[in-house]
Amino acid sequence: MSHTVLRLVVIAGFVFLYAPIVSLVIYSFNESRLVTVWSGFSTKWYGELLRDPQILGAAWISLKVAFLAACLATVLGTLAATALVRHGRFRGQTLLGGLVTAPLVMPEVIIGLSLLLLFVALDNALGWPGGRGLSTIVIAHATFGTAFAVVVIQARMVALDRSVEEAAQDLGARPLRVFFDVTLPGLAPALVAAWLLAFTLSLDDVVIASFVASPGSTTLPMVIFSKVRLGVSPEVNALATLVIATVSILALFSAWLSARRRGAGSGLSG
Amino acid sequence: MSNPFIRIDGVTRTFGEVYAVDDVSLDIQQGELFCLLGGSGSGKSTLLRMLAGFERPTAGRIIIDGRDMTDVPPHARDVNMMFQSYALFPHMSVERNIAYGLHRMGMPKAQIATRVTDMLSLVQMEKLARRKPDQLSGGQRQRVALARALARRPKLLLLDEPLGALDRKLREETQLELKKIQSSLGITFIVVTHDQEEAMTLGDRLGVMNEGRIVQVGAPHEVYEFPQSRFVADFIGTVNLFEGTIAEDRDTDAVIASPEAGIDIRIPHAVTGTAGQPVAVALRPEKIVISRTLPDPYDNVLTGQVTDIVYSGNLSVFHVTLASGKRVRVSRTNRLRAESEGIGAGDAVQLGFTGQSAVVLAS
Numbered sequence: 001m002s003h004t005v006l007r008l009v010v011i012a013g014f015v016f017l018y019a020p021i022v023s024l025v026i027y028s029f030n031e032s033r034l035v036t037v038w039s040g041f042s043t044k045w046y047g048e049l050l051r052d053p054q055i056l057g058a059a060w061i062s063l064k065v066a067f068l069a070a071c072l073a074t075v076l077g078t079l080a081a082t083a084l085v086r087h088g089r090f091r092g093q094t095l096l097g098g099l100v101t102a103p104l105v106m107p108e109v110i111i112g113l114s115l116l117l118l119f120v121a122l123d124n125a126l127g128w129p130g131g132r133g134l135s136t137i138v139i140a141h142a143t144f145g146t147a148f149a150v151v152v153i154q155a156r157m158v159a160l161d162r163s164v165e166e167a168a169q170d171l172g173a174r175p176l177r178v179f180f181d182v183t184l185p186g187l188a189p190a191l192v193a194a195w196l197l198a199f200t201l202s203l204d205d206v207v208i209a210s211f212v213a214s215p216g217s218t219t220l221p222m223v224i225f226s227k228v229r230l231g232v233s234p235e236v237n238a239l240a241t242l243v244i245a246t247v248s249i250l251a252l253f254s255a256w257l258s259a260r261r262r263g264a265g266s267g268l269s270g
Numbered sequence: 271m272s273n274p275f276i277r278i279d280g281v282t283r284t285f286g287e288v289y290a291v292d293d294v295s296l297d298i299q300q301g302e303l304f305c306l307l308g309g310s311g312s313g314k315s316t317l318l319r320m321l322a323g324f325e326r327p328t329a330g331r332i333i334i335d336g337r338d339m340t341d342v343p344p345h346a347r348d349v350n351m352m353f354q355s356y357a358l359f360p361h362m363s364v365e366r367n368i369a370y371g372l373h374r375m376g377m378p379k380a381q382i383a384t385r386v387t388d389m390l391s392l393v394q395m396e397k398l399a400r401r402k403p404d405q406l407s408g409g410q411r412q413r414v415a416l417a418r419a420l421a422r423r424p425k426l427l428l429l430d431e432p433l434g435a436l437d438r439k440l441r442e443e444t445q446l447e448l449k450k451i452q453s454s455l456g457i458t459f460i461v462v463t464h465d466q467e468e469a470m471t472l473g474d475r476l477g478v479m480n481e482g483r484i485v486q487v488g489a490p491h492e493v494y495e496f497p498q499s500r501f502v503a504d505f506i507g508t509v510n511l512f513e514g515t516i517a518e519d520r521d522t523d524a525v526i527a528s529p530e531a532g533i534d535i536r537i538p539h540a541v542t543g544t545a546g547q548p549v550a551v552a553l554r555p556e557k558i559v560i561s562r563t564l565p566d567p568y569d570n571v572l573t574g575q576v577t578d579i580v581y582s583g584n585l586s587v588f589h590v591t592l593a594s595g596k597r598v599r600v601s602r603t604n605r606l607r608a609e610s611e612g613i614g615a616g617d618a619v620q621l622g623f624t625g626q627s628a629v630v631l632a633s
Contacts, residue, residue, distance in 0.1 A: 166324055167357035169344045171422065172374030181370075185361045 021244060028237035035232050045238040055223060055239060062203055062220035065134060069141035070199035076142065077149025077194055078187070084150070085157040103147040112211030115140045119212060132214040140212045141205060145198030152197060156190030157183075189257055196254045200247050273336060275300035275458055276321075276426065281330030283316050290316040292482035293330070303452050303459045305473030307466060309505070313482040314462045318428050321460065322351045335425055345374075350424040354431040356415035358403040364414050365390070365399045371422045389417040392451065409440050416448075420455065429461045433468060445471050466506045470494065478502050494554075499633045503552040510558075510598050511631075512551040516543050526551055526630060530596045536569045537625040543632055550631045555601040557627040560588055560619055568622030574598065576617045590619060 027035060031042035049055060080100050084093065103111060119136050122128055129135050164186065168178045184191075206221040213219060220243070227236050274297035283291040291313040298304050306314040319325040320332060323344035331340050339347055350371070359367050365386050372382045390396045393413035403411055412432070419427055432448065433441045449472060452459050463469050469476050470490040477487045478501075486493055486502045497503035500511060512535065514528030519541055526535040526549060535551050543549060564571060577597070578589035581604075588600045600621060613619060 161355055161357060163353045163355050163357040164359060166322075166344070167351070167353055167418075168359070168370070169324075170322060170349075170351045171371030171418070172345050173370075174345055177374075182359060185359075 024237055025241045028241040030234055035234060045234040048235050049238050058218050058220045058223040061217055065137045065141060065219060066199045066202040068138045069145050069202040070195045072142035073145030073149045073198040074191055074195045076146045077153050080150045081153040081157050085154055100150050101147050103144040108207040111144060112208040116211040132212055133217045136212040137209055140208050141202040145201055148197050149194035152194040153190045156187055160186045192257055193254050196250050200250060274298060275335055277333040279331045281327045283320060283325055284328045289482045294484050296477060296484060300458055301456050303472060303474045305469040305476045306462045306479060307469040307476050308479035309464060312479040314479045315430060318430055318462045322349055322428055323347050348424055349426045350419040350422055351428040352415050352419040352432055354434060356411045358411060358414055360403055363400050363402055364395060367414055368418045368421050375422060385421060389421050393417045408435050412436060426458045429459060431463055432461060496629060500550055500631055508555055508599060510553045514549060514551060516545050516547050516549055519545060530594050531572055532593050537630060541630045552629045552631055553623060555599040557623055558600040559622045560600045560602060562619055564620045564622045569625045570623055572621040576613060576615050576619055579615060590621060
């Protein structure tokens with residue numbers, strides 16, 4: 001009895017969460033130009049999409065930005081996590097921990113605005129970054145991507161057995177060698193997860209990008225957003241479906257990775 | 271005597287206000303199997319970590335084989351450690367774990383292969399060379415950790431609770447094996463343990479630690495039979511302590527007045543102390559004979575009532591309450607299945623012991 005109720009609640013929950021997405025995916029295969037009227041199956045909007053240079057250009061920029069920002073965020077996140085977890089108490093440790101993760105709770109509008117002001121001021125003072133464009137979006141996305149990366153990597157680093165690193169040291173490895181031979185492989189699942197997280201966050205950010213992008217460097221979410229303002233077109237549905245597919249594949253991949261690591265790890269503690 | 275192989279000279283290590291290790295001096299000879307024994311927080315692990323180089327002494331020097339190692343980092347020491355958690359590299363196979371330290375030494379590849387094979391056969395793990403640590407049992411991981419630590423042929427091997435994670439049967443077998451490996455390789459071992467039985471079985475000598483200090487050093491039987499303080503007597507094995515004062519102290523014998531025991535305890539040798547000085551007489555449970563009426567005369571006879579009998583197969587432990595309220599533990603080997611003189615709870619009994627087997631403790 002209670003089992004049946006439980007099952008119904010779960011189904012209702014899934015419907016609530018995923019029905020909009022499923023309907024979006026279904027309507028992306030709609031032949032009609034009217035989004036709400038089903039007139040038959042077609043993949044023509046996908047074809048339209050591939051012939052739209054504006055969308056293709058924006059997608060390419062988004063991928064470049066997300067890739068670079070994710071790499072930068074993972075490296076910075078690893079360094080910050082190492083400082084926070086592995087270097088004992090130092091002056092300003094709490095401050096660093098707080099500041100590094102502040103973007104998690106900071107409103108995006110404020111991050112975007114403050115970065116815009118920073119870039120303008122830098123431009124006036126140093127002549128760099130020389131107007132807004134790809135590099136300013138990458139820097140902006142790396143900023144909040146780092147915050148998420150630190151949280152993910154820090155959690156893993158705390159759980160790593162310190163004595164494994166000491167064992168490597170004891171067997172003759174210098175500190176840098178220990179880091180690459182033992183610490184990094186131990187962190188690998190967290191590094192992948194952090195990278196993927198930063199990548200997807202960058203891929204769907206529209207608020208911050210709007211502040212720091214230039215007309216020549218419009219990202220994909222910005223294009224979608226501007227198109228939707230003129231009414232939802234089936235083309236946007238198709239585009240959104242592709243984005244969902246990409247993000248789902250990445251999410252599944254990272255889940256599979258961490259499940260595999262957990263399976264291997266459980267033997268260690270047993 | 272020549273210089274000792276390892277000299278720990280006035281080593282102190284503080285963490286903030288806490289003295290983890292407090293002015294420890296200790297000499298250890300080459301080829302010795304030395305056990306550091308103590309409870310948790312006694313400083314034994316900190317001392318071991320200072321020998322490995324993971325902690326720096328706040329004061330004092332550590333000299334290994336004539337070289338001052340106090341400020342040498344762990345990777346540059348000719349000392350290896352077997353960790354309590356084993357600390358195997360989870361992403362490397364058994365052979366790569368063992369080879370890791372050899373690669374860091376810059377040993378040629380062919381030589382590494384031979385050495386790894388030797389180590390694998392030493393710990394009987396040849397068949398599992400390609401396994402990852404998470405595919406091994408606890409006992410197998412323990413062997414790999416030992417092989418990895420021994421592979422570089424260190425001058426000194428440090429073992430932190432090496433058998434702590436093994437079950438009792440495996441632990442007993444492994445103790446003997448460890449001793450055999452140690453004597454065949456001739457490497458100096460320092461073992462940290464909280465298990466006094468393990469320390470007695472393994473060690474050529476023991477150092478008992480308490481609150482950051484070494485309180486007694488000696489061969490296992492010396493430490494057990496001649497403890498120098500109440501702490502050591504109580505920490506190693508079980509002991510009955512009778513508080514009292516020195517009543518008479520002559521050249522050939524002494525008498526300790528102990529209201530707690532209810533008698534004047536006669537000791538057949540001189541004790542170091544002055545008359546009236548408070549002392550404790552320490553007596554191991556197995557050195558007392560229990561009977562309803564003792565068949566032979568003893569120097570010292572206590573009387574009391576049995577309150578409890580704890581049967582543990584080979585032994586029975588009798589808890590006897592004396593007139594003073596003091597509880598005494600007496601153990602007896604169960605030599606016969608049906609004990610002819612069955613003693614039950616509530617029975618009045620006599621406890622006999624010779625003064626020779628008691629130890630008088632001033633501190």
